[in-house]
Amino acid sequence: MNTLTKLIDQTAAPIETDLEGWEVIDGAPTMKTWIEYKSPDGSLITGCWQATPGTYRATYNTWEFIHLIEGEVVITPDGGEPQTFGPGDAAMLEDGFTGTWEIRKTVYKHFVIKLS
Secondary structure, eight states: OOOOOOOOOOOSOOBOSOOTTEEEEESOOOEEEEEEEEOTTSSEEEEEEEEOSEEEEEEOSSEEEEEEEEEEEEEEETTSOOEEEOTTOEEEEOTTOEEEEEEEEEEEEEEEEEOO
16 A cells, blocks of 8 residues: 655646636636546545636635745635735635635645545
């Protein structure tokens, strides 16, 4: 059993369509998602995500940990205060999160998503 997986080698072909639960509401942002690891039981995925400037409305049905490597994004939960994230910042988005992602500068992030 392999217990160590190097990430961010981008050997996986990227998904180049908007992900389920993401709707463009301003501008013409595009996204790419590299899924670089899936746990053997299918409960967790990790990888990288890139998006260009614009605004998405996002609806989460999973938990996601993010670590921003490049760019700037303002994440605003419905009914909550906007929070700005830049390189080196990290956040946890809980299952049921709804709100907006305003991508001000092209974003590149690592993510870990708990699927079940």
